[in-house]
Amino acid sequence: GENVEQHPSTLSVQEGDSAVIKCTYSDSASNYFPWYKQELGKRPQLIIDIRSNVGEKKDQRIAVTLNKTAKHFSLHITETQPEDSAVYFCAASDYKLSFGAGTTVTVRA
């Protein structure tokens, strides 16, 4: 089955700086890569996703890049704000969604 590894496990950034989270996956058949944000005690919510026929996707301050050859994808958050503090999960789907272990992002004011 699919194995998704996510780094770093924790990330502390100054407000206004950028944050980058990286994930690798094992199954070359995976073709759908969503990112979920989970605030403390809340449900995971989709923030952005990318499919294998696209190399990059951007939505305001959030962007995701995908390198299918290297089997890795990354989340980029620019101009971080305190409300960006949360746990972020990457995931990859071949026939089912497999999640990474999560990155706890803390934005320091």
Added chain:
Amino acid sequence: EAGVAQSPRYKIIEKRQSVAFWCNPISGHATLYWYQQILGQGPKLLIQFQNNGVVDDSQLPKDRFSAERLKGVDSTLKIQPAKLEDSAVYLCASSPSASGNQETQYFGPGTRLLVL
């Protein structure tokens, strides 16, 4: 639209007891998922239903876990008997189409289970 509903929100039981969780997906969503999220880890898929049929239950510990989705709407997940390592948040999610895995999954608030 109303989101995915789950109950109870919290449950504390002793090992070897049984427990059941309930999920009501978003109206009209064909696919329903149950995930187990252990503290500090990402969600792990336990079972996936398309309408009222099971698509994937390969990671469901079938000796103690069972799930059903009657009439293709609500679903229940049961653990009997519970073990200490079952302590986790149980998340239910749903997605609109029967194809499932290539589209947004909408998560419920989860049920936090503590087994003593």
